[in-house]
Amino acid sequence: MTAPVRAHWTAVCRYDDLIPERGVAALVDGRAVAVFRTHEGALHALSNLDPFSRASVLSRGIVGDRGGRATVASPVYKQVFELATGVCLDDPSVSVSTYPVRVVNGVVEVCSS
Amino acid sequence: MRTVVVAGHGMVGHRLVEALTGRDVQRHWRIVVLAEEIRPAYDRVALSSYVDSWDAEALALPAIQDDRVELRLGDPCVRIDRRKRTVHTVSGYRVAYDALVLATGSAPFVPPVPGHDLPGCYVYRTPEDLDAIRAAAQRAMRTTALGRRSGVVVGGGLLGLEAAYALRQLGLSPHVVEIAPHLMPMQVDEGGGALLRRFIEGLGVRVYCGQATTAIEPDRGRMLVRLSDGTELDTDVVVFSAGVRPRDTLARDAGLPLGERGGVLVDVCCRTCDGDIWAIGECAAIEGRCYGLVAPGYAMAEVVADRLLGGNATFPGADTSTKLKLLGVDVASFGDAHGRAQGALEVVHNDPVAGRYAKLVVSDDARTLLGGVLVGDATAYGTLRALVGAELPADPGALISPSGGELDASALPAGAQVCTCHAVTVETIGAAVQEGARTVPALKECTKAGTGCGSCVPMLKKLLAAQGVEQSKALCEHFSHSRAELFEIVAATRITTFSELVAKHGTGRGCDICKPAVASILASLSALLSPGSHILDGEQAALQDTNDHFLANLQRNGTYSVIPRIPGGEITPEKLIVLGEVARDFGLYTKITGGQRIDLFGARVEQLPAIWRRLVDAGFESGHAYGKALRTVKSCVGTDWCRYGVQDSVGLAISLELRYRGLRAPHKVKAAVSGCARECAEARGKDFGVIATETGWNLYVGGNGGFRPRHAELLISDLDTETLVRTIDRFLMFYVRTADRLQRTASWLEELEGGLDHLRDVIVHDSLGICAELDAAMEAHVAGYSDEWRGVLEDPDKLARFTSFVNAPGVPDPSIEFVQERGQPTPAHRRDGQPVLIAGSKLAVGAR
Numbered sequence A: 001m002t003a004p005v006r007a008h009w010t011a012v013c014r015y016d017d018l019i020p021e022r023g024v025a026a027l028v029d030g031r032a033v034a035v036f037r038t039h040e041g042a043l044h045a046l047s048n049l050d051p052f053s054r055a056s057v058l059s060r061g062i063v064g065d066r067g068g069r070a071t072v073a074s075p076v077y078k079q080v081f082e083l084a085t086g087v088c089l090d091d092p093s094v095s096v097s098t099y100p101v102r103v104v105n106g107v108v109e110v111c112s113s
Numbered sequence B: 001m002r003t004v005v006v007a008g009h010g011m012v013g014h015r016l017v018e019a020l021t022g023r024d025v026q027r028h029w030r031i032v033v034l035a036e037e038i039r040p041a042y043d044r045v046a047l048s049s050y051v052d053s054w055d056a057e058a059l060a061l062p063a064i065q066d067d068r069v070e071l072r073l074g075d076p077c078v079r080i081d082r083r084k085r086t087v088h089t090v091s092g093y094r095v096a097y098d099a100l101v102l103a104t105g106s107a108p109f110v111p112p113v114p115g116h117d118l119p120g121c122y123v124y125r126t127p128e129d130l131d132a133i134r135a136a137a138q139r140a141m142r143t144t145a146l147g148r149r150s151g152v153v154v155g156g157g158l159l160g161l162e163a164a165y166a167l168r169q170l171g172l173s174p175h176v177v178e179i180a181p182h183l184m185p186m187q188v189d190e191g192g193g194a195l196l197r198r199f200i201e202g203l204g205v206r207v208y209c210g211q212a213t214t215a216i217e218p219d220r221g222r223m224l225v226r227l228s229d230g231t232e233l234d235t236d237v238v239v240f241s242a243g244v245r246p247r248d249t250l251a252r253d254a255g256l257p258l259g260e261r262g263g264v265l266v267d268v269c270c271r272t273c274d275g276d277i278w279a280i281g282e283c284a285a286i287e288g289r290c291y292g293l294v295a296p297g298y299a300m301a302e303v304v305a306d307r308l309l310g311g312n313a314t315f316p317g318a319d320t321s322t323k324l325k326l327l328g329v330d331v332a333s334f335g336d337a338h339g340r341a342q343g344a345l346e347v348v349h350n351d352p353v354a355g356r357y358a359k360l361v362v363s364d365d366a367r368t369l370l371g372g373v374l375v376g377d378a379t380a381y382g383t384l385r386a387l388v389g390a391e392l393p394a395d396p397g398a399l400i401s402p403s404g405g406e407l408d409a410s411a412l413p414a415g416a417q418v419c420t421c422h423a424v425t426v427e428t429i430g431a432a433v434q435e436g437a438r439t440v441p442a443l444k445e446c447t448k449a450g451t452g453c454g455s456c457v458p459m460l461k462k463l464l465a466a467q468g469v470e471q472s473k474a475l476c477e478h479f480s481h482s483r484a485e486l487f488e489i490v491a492a493t494r495i496t497t498f499s500e501l502v503a504k505h506g507t508g509r510g511c512d513i514c515k516p517a518v519a520s521i522l523a524s525l526s527a528l529l530s531p532g533s534h535i536l537d538g539e540q541a542a543l544q545d546t547n548d549h550f551l552a553n554l555q556r557n558g559t560y561s562v563i564p565r566i567p568g569g570e571i572t573p574e575k576l577i578v579l580g581e582v583a584r585d586f587g588l589y590t591k592i593t594g595g596q597r598i599d600l601f602g603a604r605v606e607q608l609p610a611i612w613r614r615l616v617d618a619g620f621e622s623g624h625a626y627g628k629a630l631r632t633v634k635s636c637v638g639t640d641w642c643r644y645g646v647q648d649s650v651g652l653a654i655s656l657e658l659r660y661r662g663l664r665a666p667h668k669v670k671a672a673v674s675g676c677a678r679e680c681a682e683a684r685g686k687d688f689g690v691i692a693t694e695t696g697w698n699l700y701v702g703g704n705g706g707f708r709p710r711h712a713e714l715l716i717s718d719l720d721t722e723t724l725v726r727t728i729d730r731f732l733m734f735y736v737r738t739a740d741r742l743q744r745t746a747s748w749l750e751e752l753e754g755g756l757d758h759l760r761d762v763i764v765h766d767s768l769g770i771c772a773e774l775d776a777a778m779e780a781h782v783a784g785y786s787d788e789w790r791g792v793l794e795d796p797d798k799l800a801r802f803t804s805f806v807n808a809p810g811v812p813d814p815s816i817e818f819v820q821e822r823g824q825p826t827p828a829h830r831r832d833g834q835p836v837l838i839a840g841s842k843l844a845v846g847a848r
């Protein structure tokens, strides 16, 4: 039997500090993760790395929706990613990783295993 | 291959070459063009615009690049040898032809009054004529004699009025002498002529109608022009525009018959009695009649192209409609304007107070439109002209009364000509729409309609609408409004948040298109709706593009660049040193920009506040290089230092830059001020450009560098500084209010119905009555300006957003790496073979 994998949650910031529809970048086990709070209050965590420009910037994109699906647009060349799945809606063959995210005692945590 | 020789490379000769090369897919013909002028064919119809730019290139027609065409410039033909079927040129060149097309145009008619050949007398047909007139005007301005320098135009037709306008542009007081009882006798009737005269006189042109010019005499270095009623006019320049005469000497010498009043006599296929020789354009007397307009010439060129390829086209007859706009005065005449048809009735609406004259000529049963004259307001021209010969859709009186309402484009008969310049009918447009041309640019591309004088463009839009083609103006999936509509909604409802706007007027939660657009609208209106607010206040922060969000420009590796404002490009040594020190201390790459300022690259997001703290302390402020806002007002050194400068261009540039800094607009706005006509600040490449004159400033608008360069056009000349600033205020505010998202002033102006003249009406003559509002909006902006970066430094909440990682603010982004190049840092992954991107990830060619 292989060793059990234990989920590792990293604290990011207070939920109240997140501006709705504006992301932040967090360092989670050495990786840059973009964390977003939508208008309705839902949380999403995605890799911060924009696969098109390879710059670590997705947290700085504009949050909105396309056909009702919550999205973020890369600030570099404006490709749009679905927040829930990380899939690029302009080119579905490309996607970015997503991470589990939760709130514990008012603090946002991202899981990185 | 057979050879066709074209004598004359004017507008019509050029059209023939275009038509023939385009259609001769089997390559039957080689084309030799013999041209008298030293430059390839240009847009003679637009000749008067040459006095704005003195740039003959701007008149050029699209060059012909085709291996079948040989163009010999400055080598006119002097003789036709019909027996050997050769033509000879002045340089001694000889060429044999299978077909010869005469397209030699016409020459201005100079009445044989005594003194007509004095130095100081000119004609008005080529750029060289205008250069000579300009030189004479400048000589006159330099003499020290008392009184205003003046110019006399002999002939008050369309051309004469254009010449008077040109003289005025050159600083002379124009006088126009017309032998007929009213101006533009060819096109308008007496009633229209009287109103026209009032307009023209209102523009500072003196008009003498019903007068012959009897003599011109030298008079102490100037000239004296005598009129038949004894009037004497002192003048420095005389310009003859008393009609034209066809240039038919070649044909006459070759023994070809001429028309009764001159012109190479041709039949309806444009052929002379020698089956190998044709004539087209102004030199041709088609069934005895010459036409002095370009559209009939184009029709003849098409006929000959068709015939040379074995077709059997004939000249369809000509529409001599004209529409002229001089200094904002509309004049149009179409069809049987003088009511010459038998039994023709005239319906006139004359409102001298409103400055509007309209006459329709209708058939004796008042059911068919035959022609008409419009002065003062020619908006109905496009529709009415297309209706000529057709049954009227309404009572003629109603059609021309001011409240008569818009004509329905769907009422036009299929054969009605929409575009006279290119003889395009309603039917052709309809077919093009069916085949998928859904926009005006697409229609222009496939039918050529709208690419001549442009007066039919509004009609094209109506036809598209009549065919049910929705010209979608929706911003994105969240708003069905255009940016201009949203602007009006925000201004009227005083909504100040995106959430409220999208809830009441849109759907969903927005996107990267509508959010920044709304952010920009809110910022443009903030001085009026929420004074003292900052673009990063509250919800607005989430609307901003990353550049505005961090008040810096995002670079390819995720770092930002910093551009402080350097108004007019003027900077003290102390400030230069500060920039150098900041760049050195933060390890930034430094470059002089194309906008006369300094860009510091490679700042990580968390470094921006510290960098700006140093800059703000040294007296710098945001340069808005990141915003859709005023960028720079470039300047040249002007009178301060330059030996040619005539005004203080640096001082003006600085004051304009300070006045408009921070103004959010649909797109970025760039400006420049040059201290003299040498134009070292490149003002005509800017959204607005100011060029100094001896007596004030000329204001140019709608210029653009970038992707699709366009020269700015002269809006008004010789303004004092106060009027200049007021006019720019209005220009900018009108643009901010009505332009589309990401539309620079250049394309905004191109799409503005009525173009530059309309713009002038609105912001100079206040035709919409909105100038007071525009002025107030700009006053509020100027009074409410504060530096955006200072606003961030003073607000801990805003500062807190400038971190690398929320949970590790001290850790720099490990993905950002630099290498040294030419002694400065540059992004490490720069050379890994990524293609260079210009706009987005794909550059849509021709999509603008």
Ligand code: SRM
Pocket: B553, B554, B555, B561, B562, B563, B591, B592, B593, B594, B595, B596, B597, B598, B599, B625, B631, B632, B668, B670, B685, B686, B703, B704, B705, B706, B707, B708, B744, B839
């Ligand atoms: C820094 C500079 C180049 C330089 O090193 O000289 C520059 C750099 C950029 N230009 Fe530019 N332009 C710069 C002068 C110009 C000029 C020249 C001028 O202003 O006199 C032009 C042509 C003039 C014009 O705009 O009409 C120019 C035409 C453009 C265009 C095309 C605009 C168009 O209408 O076609 C873009 C793309 C756009 O805005 O959509 C652009 C966009 C850009 C952007 C913002 C591209 C981007 O989104 O990253 C570049 C980033 C600037 C930054 O700091 O990160 N830049 N750009 C110049 C900054 C001037 C300044 O002091 O603010």
Ligand SMILES: Cc1cc2nc3c(=O)[nH]c(=O)nc-3n(C[C@H](O)[C@H](O)[C@H](O)COP(=O)(O)OP(=O)(O)OC[C@H]3O[C@@H](n4cnc5c(N)ncnc54)[C@H](O)[C@@H]3O)c2cc1C
Pocket: B007, B008, B009, B010, B011, B012, B013, B014, B034, B035, B036, B037, B044, B045, B046, B047, B048, B075, B076, B077, B078, B103, B104, B105, B106, B124, B125, B126, B159, B162, B247, B250, B280, B281, B282, B283, B291, B292, B293, B294, B295, B297, B322
């Ligand atoms: C200021 C101005 C404004 C105008 N405005 C309008 C308008 O608003 N609407 C309109 O419809 N029309 C207008 N016109 C008239 C219009 O320009 C002419 O109808 C049109 O240019 C005629 O074209 P063309 O080719 O027949 O003659 P041109 O354009 O005159 O060309 C003839 C060419 O042949 C050359 N040539 C002459 N003899 C020889 C030779 N022996 N060998 C070789 N080359 C020779 C000439 O140098 C010239 O370049 C305007 C004209 C002027 C001057």
Ligand code: SF4
Pocket: B636, B637, B638, B639, B642, B643, B644, B645, B646, B649, B674, B675, B676, B677, B678, B679, B680, B681
């Ligand atoms: S535009 Fe005129 S004043 Fe300005 S620098 Fe050039 S030559 Fe001198």
Ligand code: FES
Pocket: B418, B419, B420, B421, B422, B449, B450, B451, B452, B453, B454, B455, B456, B457
């Ligand atoms: S009528 Fe002149 S371009 Fe169409």
